Amino acid sequence: MLDSLDRIDRFNKKLDRLLPPQAPLPEGPLAWSQATVLTEYADHPAEFFCDILHTNLWSKQYEVALAVLENRRTAVRSGHKIGKSKLAAGLGCWWTCTRGAARGMLTAPTSRQVKKAVWYETRRYWQQSPELRRLMPEPAISPDTGCRWYDGRELFGFSATHADDVSG
Numbered sequence: 763m764l765d766s767l768d769r770i771d772r773f774n775k776k777l778d779r780l781l782p783p784q785a786p787l788p789e790g791p792l793a794w795s796q797a798t799v800l801t802e803y804a805d806h807p808a809e810f811f812c813d814i815l816h817t818n819l820w821s822k823q824y825e826v827a828l829a830v831l832e833n834r835r836t837a838v839r840s841g842h843k844i845g846k847s848k849l850a851a852g853l854g855c856w857w858t859c860t861r862g863a864a865r866g867m868l869t870a871p872t873s874r875q876v877k878k879a880v881w882y883e884t885r886r887y888w889q890q891s892p893e894l895r896r897l898m899p900e901p902a903i904s905p906d907t908g909c910r911w912y913d914g915r916e917l918f919g920f921s922a923t924h925a926d927d928v929s930g
Contacts, residue, residue, distance in 0.1 A: 851883035
């Protein structure tokens with residue numbers, strides 16, 4: 763397996779071919795298109811966190827990331843202040859940046875938690891990672907508006923008081 767520096771170098775070279783480093787991001791259908799889907803990270807969420815988001819997962823976060831990769835639904839019991847919001851935000855970015863036609867939905871029990879915790883972390887990742895800024899459009903201030911790519915991918919946040927409100 764390539765070490766992190768080799769993966770970052772390959773990633774930057776791939777993006778440099780698509781978008782020269784000093785050039786502004788293009789407008790229209792070429793910006794954030796299928797060409798920016800990082801399929802090589804699709805089965806490697808921990809490497810995406812390390813190489814793209816510049817953060818490392820601790821052991822339980824790693825287990826949760828693998829559970830998201832391997833299962834259609836994942837539920838986790840946890841305590842306060844252990845990195846759930848950062849993990850959820852990062853997994854949302856990972857999912858939408860590594861799959862064509864992806865639709866990432868970030869949820870929490872209340873709309874305040876979605877906006878002030880999960881979506882805040884999503885925007886923070888985007889602001890702090892030059893690599894992520896080259897892969898996805900800027901997330902809107904409101905999680906309801908979310909983040910939409912020209913190729914149809916989207917990432918957004920919401921809360922629902924009833925399970926039926928989430929279906930569809």
